[in-house]
Amino acid sequence: MKISVIGTGYVGLVTGTCLAETGNEVLCIDIDKDKVKQMQEGIVPIYEPQLDVLFERNIKANRLWFSTSLEEGLNHGEIIFLALPTPEDEDGSADLSYVLGAAKEIGKLIKDYKVIVDKSTVPVGTSDKVKETIAKETNVAFDVVSNPEFLREGFAVEDFLKPERIVIGSSSERATQLMEKLYKPFVRSGNPIIIMDEKSAELTKYAANSFLATKITFMNEIANFCEKVGADVDMVRIGMGTDSRIGKRFLFPGIGYGGSCFPKDVKALHKSGKDHNYHFNILNSVIKVNDVQKKVLIPRIASYFNQNLKDKTFAVWGLAFKPETDDIREAPALYIIEELLKLGATINVFDPEALPNVKRKFGQQLNYASNMYEATKNADALIICTEWSIFRTPDFNKLKSNLNQPVIFDGRNLYDIKDVKAEGFYYNSIGRQAVG
Structure with missing residues (x-):
């Protein structure tokens, strides 16, 4: 054809x-x-x-x-x-x-x-x-x-x-x-x-993406509550995911969803509802929670460094909104970077594919590393924003040697808490108790 x-x-x-x-x-x-x-x-x-x-x-x-x-x-x-x-x-x-x-x-x-x-x-x-x-x-x-x-x-x-x-x-x-x-x-x-029919097909796409965004956001709320009460979100996630009515996918907590689809589609369906005199209460909450979740690491980082980030350098691993893409649209990493820059921090960044796109956005405001370990040299902490596979099994000895102090803020829960603690790191993740 x-x-x-x-x-x-x-x-x-x-x-x-x-x-x-x-x-x-x-x-x-x-x-x-x-x-x-x-x-x-x-x-x-x-x-x-x-x-x-x-x-x-x-x-x-x-x-x-x-x-x-x-x-x-x-x-x-x-x-x-x-x-x-x-x-x-x-x-x-x-x-x-x-x-x-x-x-x-x-x-x-x-x-x-x-x-x-x-x-x-x-x-x-x-x-x-x-x-x-x-x-x-x-x-x-x-x-x-x-x-x-x-x-x-x-x-x-x-x-x-x-x-x-x-x-x-x-x-x-x-x-x-x-x-x-x-x-x-x-x-x-x-x-x-x-x-x-045409209208049902149009709505199907919005409904599917909005439901997945809601599932992610609900799990992020559960993760935040886990930290308040001392529960482990990984255990909760596993317990929930074995229920066939719920399923295992989209239950991983983190620093919010991004990309070209979820943020835009959720807002568009919410606005479309308003245009037809219908208010999507759930979607309104999803939008608000996700906006906050993207910056959830900032107060933790500021607290650890006694509210003074002016003379601090941070390594950021992962800039794309998800692995296996160079798309940075609505990527949580960008929100974190912008907040850290406002607070006077110096930032070294690395991503396997998204560096050119980030450089077009931030120019010379950031230091662009050629590999993941170069980004950590003389940094005061490592911040993980995207769960690329190459970040999952790092050389912790090299990390400890490069960093000014062994500190990791993990927005994607890549590591086992016990393993990182045994390596001598302070480790702060999502929905789990900080260790170190």
């Missing part, structure tokens, strides 16, 4: 590349000329495990191309994916200007029947708005389908190629058949393609 993907951000590039991997002819469109040139030269503009291999393979096989021309994209594809940004607006709603702007141009350029697919995460009713926007510009037949993505950063290629489910929101039998044909190679193991 011939597919066009409008927008080559995280979702668009993964979508286009993975669709090409199953033999489709995919043209990806972006208005950023430099980015398109980069991709035409075989350079992947984002970090995502396995994406580079598929990207290179499908370019060589002449199944994946890139262009800045929307008209070229409309002429090429029988299915047109809109994978455009929907950033958070000032009032918390999703900004649909990119999506609706593209829809208007599609209306001007469309020449024959197309299926227009909303792949971006969009509020309920967006498919109707896209349909109305296109219809104002043309009399050519078309259909609009809602097809939300459920891609985890760090596992996006695997999630696309082996999806747990595919959700298609469509009231058109013609469009539905084309979408089922497109996705059939991805569900050979029997996972479902779920057909529903």
Whole structure:
């Protein structure tokens, strides 16, 4: 099949590349000329495990191309994916200007029947708005389908190629058949393609992300309470997770959720509720708790150093909002860094992938280390913000030698308390008693 993907951000590039991997002819469109040139030269503009291999393979096989021309994209594809940004607006709603702007141009350029697919995460009713926007510009037949993505950063290629489910929101039998044909190679193991109306499909994505964010936030509240009463959140987590109704996943406490999806989607659903005279009390609490949780380590650090951080240096391990990505959007590490800078601290940072993005944001305010141990040299404490695998089994002797004093503030509970105590460290983590 011939597919066009409008927008080559995280979702668009993964979508286009993975669709090409199953033999489709995919043209990806972006208005950023430099980015398109980069991709035409075989350079992947984002970090995502396995994406580079598929990207290179499908370019060589002449199944994946890139262009800045929307008209070229409309002429090429029988299915047109809109994978455009929907950033958070000032009032918390999703900004649909990119999506609706593209829809208007599609209306001007469309020449024959197309299926227009909303792949971006969009509020309920967006498919109707896209349909109305296109219809104002043309009399050519078309259909609009809602097809939300459920891609985890760090596992996006695997999630696309082996999806747990595919959700298609469509009231058109013609469009539905084309979408089922497109996705059939991805569900050979029997996972479902779920057909529903457009509004239900749009809400499904928001509901799923908001529920997961709520689960994380609830566990962070339990962790905070554990510290008050002397309980161990790891034991509580294990006890809860063995209940099949609850499950083991998303029960790990930490310094809050971040990224491009959870923060934005929770706020957008909360705002959408207000727009329809419905108040999501749970989501309101989730937003507030998560905002506080991102900075939960700051008062502990300040207390340990007697409220004086001006002459202190801190090593920060992990800057991306989660492992296996270079995405720093809403990353808790950034909030911690900003607070420490306000308090006059010097900060050495390291992350396996996110350093370039952080450098663009903070410039020369930070010291950028080439490896995890370099960041700890002459630092007064180590702060762990992202649970990259390479941080899980450090050389504690080297750490103790590099640090001015053996102090670790762990926002991701990477280590066993007894082990770190035996190594001679002061260790402060989430939902567990501080030791040392």
